[in-house]
Amino acid sequence: xxxxxVEEAGDSRLADYVRLxxxxxxxxxEEEHGLFIAEGDxxxxxxxxxxxxxxxxxxxxxxxxxLQDVLEKWPDKPxxxxxxxxxxxxxxxxxxxxxxxxxxxxxxxxxxxxxxxDVRRIAIFDEIVDHTxxxxxxxxxxxxxxxxxxxxxxxxxxxYRRSIKVSMGTVFQVPWTRLQSWPGDLRLLQDNGYxxxxxxxxxxxxxxxELADRKDDKLALIFGTEGHGLKxxxxxxxxxxxxxxxxxxxxxxNVASSAAVAFYATRR
Numbered sequence: 019x020x021x022x023x024v025e026e027a028g029d030s031r032l033a034d035y036v037r038l039x040x041x042x043x044x045x046x047x048e049e050e051h052g053l054f055i056a057e058g059d060x061x062x063x064x065x066x067x068x069x070x071x072x073x074x075x076x077x078x079x080x081x082x083x084x085l086q087d088v089l090e091k092w093p094d095k096p097x098x099x100x101x102x103x104x105x106x107x108x109x110x111x112x113x114x115x116x117x118x119x120x121x122x123x124x125x126x127x128x129x130x131x132x133x134x135x136d137v138r139r140i141a142i143f144d145e146i147v148d149h150t151x152x153x154x155x156x157x158x159x160x161x162x163x164x165x166x167x168x169x170x171x172x173x174x175x176x177x178y179r180r181s182i183k184v185s186m187g188t189v190f191q192v193p194w195t196r197l198q199s200w201p202g203d204l205r206l207l208q209d210n211g212y213x214x215x216x217x218x219x220x221x222x223x224x225x226x227x228e229l230a231d232r233k234d235d236k237l238a239l240i241f242g243t244e245g246h247g248l249k250x251x252x253x254x255x256x257x258x259x260x261x262x263x264x265x266x267x268x269x270x271x272n273v274a275s276s277a278a279v280a281f282y283a284t285r286r
């Protein structure tokens with residue numbers, strides 16, 4: 019490993035980590051350089067295990083020993099050693115774990131290449147703009163055996179720092195890609211035998227229990243944006259509309275909670 023002590027927040031070598039809190043700034047930087055930031059030792063390790071190549075590491079001294087095996091895999095990558103106070107100055111927030119890494123993004127995999135025989139359940143996140151919900155949705159998908167996650171063109175970035183952190187690094191575990199045509203790509207799924215089930219409140223919807231009882235061999239579950247849900251043209255192209263029965267005067271759940279319930283109910 020190449021240890022590089024850094025003592026100034028304005029050091030140009032720390033550019034990947036500057037002002038991580040600001041979403042608009044980060045989006046431009048990450049798109050231009052094709053990078054993402056992993057926060058915390060477990061997430062750093064999961065990204066490495068998933069085959070992502072690091073650009074650099076930003077670590078407080080206490081993490082050098084526990085992450086030594088990861089760092090030794092990439093002896094030519096700089097390890098910027100900073101105090102936790104300096105890390106906070108650079109990033110704009112309290113890095114409570116004192117461990118960050120900048121990784122290179124992998125090229126997107128085309129949708130047809132992901133539709134393998136063992137992918138029986140697919141989750142589609144449509145226009146979900148909250149990074150926390152995206153991360154929680156991925157974590158539920160990983161925990162409950164969903165084989166593939168698809169995000170629509172306007173969905174929040176699964177590799178944004180907050181999404182990764184909330185997912186506990188499971189965004190590296192579940193195969194996923196961003197759709198290029200929506201809802202046009204839904205036809206490709208249907209042509210490959212997937213039943214498209216849109217999660218929405220509608221007069222013609224069936225209950226989640228009824229969907230589970232169907233035991234469809236291939237199922238694509240579609241979840242809409244927080245607040246407005248799925249748009250009419252998406253519902254029109256779906257094969258089914260599905261609702262989760264509610265009690266206590268509650269009409270709906272948070273989208274990530276709905277996803278977890280639906281994944282559990284339809285597990286194989």
